[in-house]
Amino acid sequence: MPELPETQTIAAILNKNLAGKNVLQVQISKDYKALPSTEIFIKAVTGKKIKSVKRVAKNILLELNNGVRILFHLAMTGRLLLWNEKVGSEKWVKIILHLDNGTKLTFSDMRMFGKAAVLSPKQTEELAARYGPEPLDKNTTPQQLFEKIKSKRTNIKNALLDQVVISGLGNIYATDALFLAKINPLTKTSEIAPEDTSRLLDAIREVLEESIKFGGSTLSDKMYVDPFGKEGTYQEHFKIYSKKNCPVCDGKVNFMKISGRGTYFCPACQPIISA
């Protein structure tokens, strides 16, 4: 579930609450495989101090004082919770980190699509290098995005979901950003002009920043909550995602699957660019 805003929200809260804490003990569920192996994971993490928590694309990285990183990727249904008296029982817990302030961080994952791994400093660099530009990085330019988009031969919606083109977008924010930029999701990347990319990057930044402001999106399944169990409210501010009628022209919103992902767009406000 989590895309960039949700991952960012989690990383910021964890950084605030975990920096400087020591990991006293690590518990891993028998039915779960941490990477590269559960044994190596436990050995690498136990007794280490957490220096900081950062986000890279949709990954959450806990930097330890020996330079090793714990990587969590939440995929569709992963959760990281900081347990206290308010955050109650949680199912599907796979990993528990016991901290020296008496609290614990749990990683749970209902559908097991997520990932927990330890990375060496070199592997951490390699990870970041695999991803496209970070949309919220001020140094990211429309020209960069344009070149990345032009390297793909598919529609713009698929291109935006490719983490090599741009980091951190998922189905919801790609859908909303295309609506704000007035670009039809089926537009071939070959038809995208530099000025479209400029509008698109602005739109991407707008939806991501707004969502971060609202603490991300929590859908009806309640899968996403922050580490203290709090839901996001960006779903009350969706631009087009999940809507029946266009908020701009009130026309009927089109729904279709693009590469298997539910896509919403307004055919009037997001017309196909003809060659």
Added chain:
DNA sequence: ATGTTTGTTCCGAT
């Protein structure tokens, strides 16, 4: 019972 789901990766097809 069938169809749906916010992500990523692998494999077959092109």
Added chain:
DNA sequence: CATCGGAACAAACA
């Protein structure tokens, strides 16, 4: 050979 897109991964819900 590179790239695209469907299927698969697994579980809950309507």
